Each structure stands twice: as C-alpha cells, then as structure tokens.
Amino acid sequence: YRYESPSKAKESLIQSIDLAEKSNMDRLSVEGLNKFADFLSSRASYDSAIVEYNKAAALAEKVSYDQGLSEALLGLGITYMRKGNLKLATQYLEENLKLVQEINDVEGEANTYNNFGNIYNEQGEYTKAMESYTMAYKKNAEIGNVRNMGIAMASIGLIHQKLENFQDAINYFARSDSIFKDQEFLGGRAFVLKNMAIIYKNIQKYPESLQCSSEALEIYRKTGQLREIGQITHNIGNLYWEQDDYQTALIYHKQAYEVDTQIGDSIGIAMASQAMAINYLSLNDPGMALLYSKEALNIASKLGIMLTVM
Numbered sequence: 001y002r003y004e005s006p007s008k009a010k011e012s013l014i015q016s017i018d019l020a021e022k023s024n025m026d027r028l029s030v031e032g033l034n035k036f037a038d039f040l041s042s043r044a045s046y047d048s049a050i051v052e053y054n055k056a057a058a059l060a061e062k063v064s065y066d067q068g069l070s071e072a073l074l075g076l077g078i079t080y081m082r083k084g085n086l087k088l089a090t091q092y093l094e095e096n097l098k099l100v101q102e103i104n105d106v107e108g109e110a111n112t113y114n115n116f117g118n119i120y121n122e123q124g125e126y127t128k129a130m131e132s133y134t135m136a137y138k139k140n141a142e143i144g145n146v147r148n149m150g151i152a153m154a155s156i157g158l159i160h161q162k163l164e165n166f167q168d169a170i171n172y173f174a175r176s177d178s179i180f181k182d183q184e185f186l187g188g189r190a191f192v193l194k195n196m197a198i199i200y201k202n203i204q205k206y207p208e209s210l211q212c213s214s215e216a217l218e219i220y221r222k223t224g225q226l227r228e229i230g231q232i233t234h235n236i237g238n239l240y241w242e243q244d245d246y247q248t249a250l251i252y253h254k255q256a257y258e259v260d261t262q263i264g265d266s267i268g269i270a271m272a273s274q275a276m277a278i279n280y281l282s283l284n285d286p287g288m289a290l291l292y293s294k295e296a297l298n299i300a301s302k303l304g305i306m307l308t309v310m
Contacts, residue, residue, distance in 0.1 A: 002039065006224050009039055030060045030068035034075060041079045044226040044263035049079050066103045070096055074108070078115055082227060084266030084303055086119055093119070110139035110148060117155055121162075122267060123305060130159045147188070150179030154192055166199050173199075190219035194232055201239055210239055230259035230268050237275060241282070250279040270299035 001009035013036040020028035037052035053075045060068035077092035093112055100108030117132035137152035157172030173192045180188035197212035213236050220228040237252030253275040260268030277292035 002042070002223075006039075006043065010036075013039055026059060026063040027065050027068060030056050030063075030065055030072075033059070034068060034071045037072075037075050037079075041075065041082065043224055044082070044265075046079050046083050046264060050076065053079065066099065067105065067108075070099050070103075070105060070108050073099065074111055074115065077112075078118075081115065081119055081122070083264060086122060086303065086305075089115075089119055106139050106143050107145060107148075110136045110143075110145070110152075113139065114148075114152060114155065117159075121155075121159065126159050126162055130156060133159065146179060147183045147185060150176040150183070150185070150188060153179070154188065154195070157192075158195055161195055161199055164202070166203060169199055170196070186219050186223060187225075190216045190223075190228065193219070194228070194235065197235060197239075201235070201242060204242075206239055206243060210236070213239065226259055226263050227265055227268065230256045230263070230265065230272075233259065234268070234272055234275065237279075241275075241279060246279050246282040250276065250283070253279060266299055266303055267305060270296045270303070270305070273299070 001012060013032060017029065017032035017036060020026075020032050033052050033056035037049045037056065040046075040052060041049035053072045057069055057072035057076070060066075060072060073092050073096035077089045077096060079089075080086075080092065081089035093115055097109065097112045097116075099105075100112060113132045114136035117129045117136060120126070120129035120132060133152050133155040137149055137156070140146075140148040140152060153172050154176035157169045157176065160166075160172060161169035173196055177189065177192045179185075180192065193212045193216035197209045197216065200206070200209035200212060213232055217229065217232040217236070220232060233252050234256035237249045237256060239249075240246075240252065241249035253272055257269065257272035257276060260272055273292045273296035277289045277296060280286075280289040280292065
C-alpha cells in the first residue's frame with residue numbers, strides 16, 4: 001500500500017503496532033515502529049519519523065534485537081540527511097555500519113553504503129559517492145537483491161550525470177529502469193525518469209525532458225512524496241528558464257520553494273532560493289535577486305554545501 005494507497009498503508013502500520021504492543025511481542029513492535037517511521041519519513045514528516053525511530057531503537061536495545069536497531073539507525077541517518085543535517089546523518093550511518101559488520105548483515109551494509117553515497121553526493125564529493133554506490137551494488141549482488149542492485153545502478157548513473165558523462169549515465173539509467181519495470185517499483189522508475197529529464201535538458205532536448213519530468217511528477221504526486229515533488233517542480237522551472245521563459249520558470253521555482261519550506265528541506269530551500277534569484281535577475285529585478293541570493297548563501301554556508309548554478 002505504501003506507494004499505491006498511502007492512507008491504507010498508515011492504517012495497517014498503526015494496527016500492527018497496536019497488536020504487537022498488546023501481545024507483548026517486542027520484536028514485532030520494533031519492526032512496526034521502524035516501518036511507521038519509514039512511512040512518515042517518505043512523506044516528509046521528518047520530526048515525527050525521528051520520534052518513532054528513536055522509540056524503535058530504544059526498544060531494540062532493551063530486547064537485544066540487533067536487526068531492529070540497525071533499521072532504526074539507518075532510518076535516522078536517512079531522515080536527518082533529508083532534513084539537511086548531514087553531520088548527524090553521517091554519525092548514525094557510521095554507527096550502523098559498525099553494527100551490521102559485527103552481525104554480518106550484508107543487506108544492511110549495502111543499504112548503509114548506498115546512503116553514504118547519498119551524503120557524499122549532496123556534499124559534491126563525487127569520487128567518494130561513486131565508491132560507496134559501487135560497494136552497495138557489490139553487496140547487493142552478493143545476496144541477489146535485484147531491486148537494490150537497480151537502485152545502486154541508478155545512483156551510479158546519477159554521479160556520471162553530475163560529472164557530465166551523459167552516455168554513461170544514460171546506460172546506467174536504462175539498465176536500472178529495466179529492473180524497476182520488472183519489479184514494478186514506482187519509486188525507482190520516478191527517480192530514473194527525473195534524472196533522464198535532467199540529461200535531456202543538458203543536451204537541449206527540452207520536449208523529451210519535459211515529458212520525463214511530467215511522468216515522474218505524476219508518480220510522486222500519486223505516492224505523496226513531497227520532497228521529490230519539490231525537486232521535480234524545481235527541474236521543470238529550470239526547463240522553462242533554459243528556454244528564456246523566465247516568468248513561467250519563476251512560477252515553478254516558487255512552487256518548489258513552498259514545498260521545500262513546508263517539509264523543512266534546507267538544501268531544497270537553498271537551491272530554490274538560488275534559482276529564484278537567477279529568475280529575478282533575468283527579469284531585471286536586482287532587489288529580489290539579491291534577497292534570495294543572500295538566503296541561498298546563508299543556508300549553504302550553514303550546511304557546508306556548494307550550490308550549482310541551477
């Protein structure tokens with residue numbers, strides 16, 4: 001239900017947690033709390049997700065449930081990364097990597113390496129990101145986790161894309177998309193479509209880019225993933241800016257800014273602020289351009305990140 005019917009997913013999770021607690025089934029309680037936190041995080045309710053992950057972690061430690069503790073630590077790392085707190089995200093991932101290696105949890109290692117790659121990607125450390133994603137792919141291959149192999153491929157494609165190795169990126173995205181189709185994995189397909197759209201924009205194939213963006217946005221709206229909706233809306237704004245339609249671009253960048261502000265995505269707010277500043281400059285409004293440029297610079301300085309042009 002998570003992607004197809006979020007309301008049913010939430011209802012099922014709450015029922016499972018209640019049943020487990022009433023039956024004093026501690027391990028199932030931990031699993032339920034972790035899955036509920038996953039659900040909340042995927043819908044950008046980050047603070048609520050952190051509360052549930054911490055509940056799961058505390059109970060897992062109490063009953064010596066290492067797998068449940070690992071899932072909570074990983075979830076905390078991912079959620080803090082989504083909030084833009086890369087320092088705390090790294091701390092939780094490092095703690096989890098140590099744990100999964102101690103208990104020989106190969107899948108846990110793979111997931112942790114994948115998220116280290118995401119953090120390095122956010123920080124612009126692309127060589128480290130590539131190394132982490134490659135480790136994630138190898139670990140998933142060891143256990144035959146095909147879907148997560150596809151995720152690692154898509155992530156490697158993303159790094160090639162950022163390094164402007166567009167043909168390599170297309171190849172990795174195509175391979176991962178084939179897996180996601182077989183697995184009927186909507187989230188994976190949306191990720192690939194989103195990044196294919198960016199590549200098409202970079203090689204100035206704007207109609208193809210807009211088509212991929214629209215398909216990805218439709219999936220994200222269906223699954224209620226606000227962070228991704230903000231990203232896609234931002235990218236559509238970029239498309240219009242590239243075609244000198246600054247007014248339409250500004251509309252989409254404002255929408256992205258509103259979504260990012262709603263969910264507290266600091267990195268997204270910085271990127272949207274920068275894009276809006278560029279739009280205002282293109283529309284001969286230097287006052288507003290300066291205002292949003294300062295906001296973007298302030299956030300980027302606090303987070304220790306570098307911003308690209310758009």
